[in-house]
Amino acid sequence: MEKVLLPHTDLEVSRIIAGCMKLGGGWTPGVAVGEAHAAQAEAFIAGALDAGVNYFDHADVYAWGRAEEAFGRGLARQPGLRPRIVIQTKCGIRWKDEPVGAPHRYDFSRGHIVASAEGSLRRLKTDYLDILLLHRPDPLWEGEEIAAAFAELKAAGKVRHFGVSNMNAGQMAYLQHFLEEPLVANQLQMSLLHNGFVEAGISFNQASEGYPQGWEGALEYCRLNGVALQAWSPLDKGLLVGAPLSDLSPAQRAAAELLRAMAAEKGAPPEAIALAWLLRHPAGIMPVLGTTDPGRFAACAAATSVRLSREEWYGLLEAVRGRPVP
Numbered sequence: 001m002e003k004v005l006l007p008h009t010d011l012e013v014s015r016i017i018a019g020c021m022k023l024g025g026g027w028t029p030g031v032a033v034g035e036a037h038a039a040q041a042e043a044f045i046a047g048a049l050d051a052g053v054n055y056f057d058h059a060d061v062y063a064w065g066r067a068e069e070a071f072g073r074g075l076a077r078q079p080g081l082r083p084r085i086v087i088q089t090k091c092g093i094r095w096k097d098e099p100v101g102a103p104h105r106y107d108f109s110r111g112h113i114v115a116s117a118e119g120s121l122r123r124l125k126t127d128y129l130d131i132l133l134l135h136r137p138d139p140l141w142e143g144e145e146i147a148a149a150f151a152e153l154k155a156a157g158k159v160r161h162f163g164v165s166n167m168n169a170g171q172m173a174y175l176q177h178f179l180e181e182p183l184v185a186n187q188l189q190m191s192l193l194h195n196g197f198v199e200a201g202i203s204f205n206q207a208s209e210g211y212p213q214g215w216e217g218a219l220e221y222c223r224l225n226g227v228a229l230q231a232w233s234p235l236d237k238g239l240l241v242g243a244p245l246s247d248l249s250p251a252q253r254a255a256a257e258l259l260r261a262m263a264a265e266k267g268a269p270p271e272a273i274a275l276a277w278l279l280r281h282p283a284g285i286m287p288v289l290g291t292t293d294p295g296r297f298a299a300c301a302a303a304t305s306v307r308l309s310r311e312e313w314y315g316l317l318e319a320v321r322g323r324p325v326p
């Protein structure tokens with residue numbers, strides 16, 4: 001597994017990140033974290049480490065806090081492991097009825113950011129977070145207030161670095177203006193099927209129906225400022241690599257068939273080819289895997305040993321677009 005030094009930090013991290021959203025029973029409501037969830041998290045951490053993945057992605061809201069809680073219990077079973085792994089979590093989403101009567105919303109107030117990070121520390125059973133991301137832009141945000149929250153968490157030794165998720169270039173620039181330290185990451189949905197990050201750059205001056213708005217300058221901002229680009233849902237939930245071909249649209253089917261043909265030719269799993277398509281982009285994209293299957297980690301880890309040629313990369317793009325680039 002390729003390791004990289006995360007820009008602006010001393011963290012040596014795997015190029016592929018383990019997403020923890022489905023731990024703790026996933027999005028099934030009304031479940032309490034139990035022994036089985038702790039054991040699953042322990043096996044999940046071990047499977048990731050075996051595949052060379054040392055970077056774990058959380059959010060305070062995943063499984064309503066149960067994902068962090070299960071991970072914390074799994075981690076506690078392995079004394080001495082904490083310094084060998086990198087833990088990232090997110091804050092800023094608040095559920096409906098928390099407190100009772102409140103709507104579903106985003107909250108980048110100083111009080112909420114600090115309280116959320118402290119809740120994550122408790123559930124994860126750790127005394128520091130390596131990285132804290134703001135999960136989704138809060139239209140009511142104030143740069144000064146976020147900067148104060150970050151400074152408070154940093155001064156207390158509770159969070160080492162900060163980043164964002166689902167933010168465009170202007171939002172990153174706005175926030176960075178108020179911060180003393182550089183943002184280290186932006187986590188965005190990027191994959192073969194969710195390919196707006198590529199399409200926006202190709203056809204910005206020929207925008208037509210379906211043109212992916214909002215991407216202009218986002219990759220360039222990250223590349224110029226050393227903000228690590230992280231891809232959530234990098235495997236489109238297994239659609240191209242695992243679903244029956246009969247479930248797919250004609251373009252998806254063509255892409256899935258090409259992926260499988262490339263996989264057979266290179267002796268690599270289809271998952272590895274789909275991820276290698278993201279890795280081939282020179283922005284240094286880091287896929288955040290959603291699997292809870294320790295065996296799938298190894299299949300995905302093979303991606304860092306596959307380098308697609310320019311022709312193979314464009315071939316897959318043409319297949320998912322359903323037409324050649326202009």
Ligand SMILES: NC(=O)c1ccc[n+]([C@@H]2O[C@H](COP(=O)([O-])OP(=O)(O)OC[C@H]3O[C@@H](n4cnc5c(N)ncnc54)[C@H](OP(=O)(O)O)[C@@H]3O)[C@@H](O)[C@H]2O)c1
Pocket residue numbers: 018019020021022057058135165166187188231232233234235236237238239241242243271288289290291292293296
């Ligand atoms: N920042 C954000 O707003 C945001 C939003 C969503 C997610 N995330 C992060 O991104 C992570 C990944 O998201 P995701 O779960 O949507 O990613 P994903 O990796 O695209 O999808 C994971 C799902 O695909 C299935 N899958 C993968 N390969 C397969 C195959 N060959 N055959 C059948 N099924 C296959 C997995 O099943 P198995 O478990 O059986 O392998 C799992 O259910 C999350 O855990 C979270 O950390 C962030």
